[in-house]
Amino acid sequence: MSGEETLTLKPVARVEGEVNVPGSKSLSNRALLLAALASGETVLTNLLDSEDIQHMLTALRALGVEYQLSDDKTECAVKGLGGRFTHSEPLELFLGNAGTAMRPLCAALALSDVDVVLTGEPRMEERPIGDLADALNDAGADIRYLKQTGFPPVAIKGKTLKGTTLSVEGSVSSQFLTALLMAAPLFDGDVTITIKGELVSKPYIDITLDTMAKFGVAVQNDAYQAFHIRAGQQYQSPGRFMVEGDASSASYFLAAGAIKGGTVRVTGVGKDSVQGDIHFADVLEAMGATINWQPDAITVTGGPLQGVDMDMNHIPDAAMTIATTALFADGPTTIRNVYNWRVKETDRLHAMATELKKLGATVEEGRDYIKVWPLANPDEVAIDTYNDHRVAMCFSLIALSNASVTINDPGCTAKTFPDFFTRFATICR
Numbered sequence: 001m002s003g004e005e006t007l008t009l010k011p012v013a014r015v016e017g018e019v020n021v022p023g024s025k026s027l028s029n030r031a032l033l034l035a036a037l038a039s040g041e042t043v044l045t046n047l048l049d050s051e052d053i054q055h056m057l058t059a060l061r062a063l064g065v066e067y068q069l070s071d072d073k074t075e076c077a078v079k080g081l082g083g084r085f086t087h088s089e090p091l092e093l094f095l096g097n098a099g100t101a102m103r104p105l106c107a108a109l110a111l112s113d114v115d116v117v118l119t120g121e122p123r124m125e126e127r128p129i130g131d132l133a134d135a136l137n138d139a140g141a142d143i144r145y146l147k148q149t150g151f152p153p154v155a156i157k158g159k160t161l162k163g164t165t166l167s168v169e170g171s172v173s174s175q176f177l178t179a180l181l182m183a184a185p186l187f188d189g190d191v192t193i194t195i196k197g198e199l200v201s202k203p204y205i206d207i208t209l210d211t212m213a214k215f216g217v218a219v220q221n222d223a224y225q226a227f228h229i230r231a232g233q234q235y236q237s238p239g240r241f242m243v244e245g246d247a248s249s250a251s252y253f254l255a256a257g258a259i260k261g262g263t264v265r266v267t268g269v270g271k272d273s274v275q276g277d278i279h280f281a282d283v284l285e286a287m288g289a290t291i292n293w294q295p296d297a298i299t300v301t302g303g304p305l306q307g308v309d310m311d312m313n314h315i316p317d318a319a320m321t322i323a324t325t326a327l328f329a330d331g332p333t334t335i336r337n338v339y340n341w342r343v344k345e346t347d348r349l350h351a352m353a354t355e356l357k358k359l360g361a362t363v364e365e366g367r368d369y370i371k372v373w374p375l376a377n378p379d380e381v382a383i384d385t386y387n388d389h390r391v392a393m394c395f396s397l398i399a400l401s402n403a404s405v406t407i408n409d410p411g412c413t414a415k416t417f418p419d420f421f422t423r424f425a426t427i428c429r
């Protein structure tokens with residue numbers, strides 16, 4: 001939970017070491033939902049223990065899903081319902097600011113036998129859900145906006161819906177398509193989903209399809225333009241489901257290695273990962289770092305870094321880490337095609353530009369890009385984090401310069417990485 005504290009990180013002379021990153025947020029919440037809908041019991045291992053996952057777990061429990069969590073909360077045995085949710089009493093589920101809980105639960109509950117209101121933190125009320133809810137309502141669902149049209153909170157009266165063709169906007173968030181894909185087996189008949197506009201954050205769809213396949217549901221993917229899910233498929237427990245380490249969480253350690261010239265090895269995620277954010281390492285390589293790929297680990301050795309100019313739509317979360325890494329490069333760096341940074345935990349394009357400027361950096365904030373010039377000697381300032389875990393984690397890299405950096409509200413990393421600062425300290429010498 002976030003609060004008002006601050007944390008000052010002193011200048012770090014050297015980085016070196018190995019970090020095992022916690023489980024992936026994206027995989028944890030997908031696997032929990034599919035395990036709940038599946039027939040049979042699923043044992044999830046290496047589950048992430050963070051706020052976003054707690055929101056999914058709390059919601060599932062309220063919906064009548066039985067599960068047993070280990071003491072350290074990284075192993076969870078889920079008794080599958082073998083189909084849609086059923087709950088006779090009206091429910092209100094609070095989902096914090098977890099997009100991976102709000103969007104997928106909205107779709108699955110619209111097709112269940114429930115009467116539910118989904119709410120969240122104030123910022124969640126500013127994060128769009130209209131493209132998803134409207135696609136479902138066009139197919140006959142009953143989802144109403146309780147405050148602002150197109151945004152949570154939403155009231156859902158679940159229904160059985162016949163197989164159909166749904167059309168969903170792709171340019172705001174891939175989570176809308178993810179939500180429809182995961183809910184597709186709950187329709188009574190064949191489902192086709194077509195995409196309007198340019199699909200953003202595409203690799204997250206691969207995570208969705210891979211997780212669905214592990215739970216026994218096949219999707220025909222026509223070049224990310226149309227997806228077909230045949231009727232009669234039901235989620236089946238794979239028995240055990242091992243959650244990979246979080247590739248976005250790995251980015252901060254990999255960047256530290258790249259910036260500071262030491263060698264940093266991240267374990268739990270590697271070249272065999274299904275997560276698109278591993279391609280953050282390719283950006284570091286393009287900037288001049290040396291990357292060594294293992295099936296389950298990534299090692300980076302730093303060197304002089306050069307700025308790059310790249311489309312980073314495929315790695316929207318890890319790309320934020322490039323914005324602070326750019327300060328340590330030779331020449332400017334441009335992160336392009338990240339308009340949807342503006343609809344995440346905060347307006348990330350504006351937040352990153354504002355905080356980088358506080359350090360004394362030269363920054364250009366465009367509608368859908370940010371350009372950052374190198375900065376030899378950052379000013380010693382306090383960084384506002386806007387209740388955005390990634391702003392807090394990205395700016396910890398400033399301690400790799402000759403300046404201290406103060407992070408306001410460091411507790412906001414609890415959304416995806418509660419002990420980030422402790423683990424970060426283990427590679428700082």
Ligand SMILES: O=C(O)C1=C[C@@H](OP(=O)(O)O)[C@@H](O)[C@H](O)C1
Pocket residue numbers: 025026027099100172173174175178200201204316317340
């Ligand atoms: O599906 C997912 O697990 C996610 C998709 C991405 O969101 P968008 O599709 O909204 O870009 C990403 O930023 C988010 O952290 C997790």
Ligand SMILES: C=C(OP(=O)(O)O)C(=O)O
Pocket residue numbers: 097098099100317344345390416
């Ligand atoms: C955008 C993010 O979260 P969410 O899953 O809430 O969309 C994120 O973790 O960077």
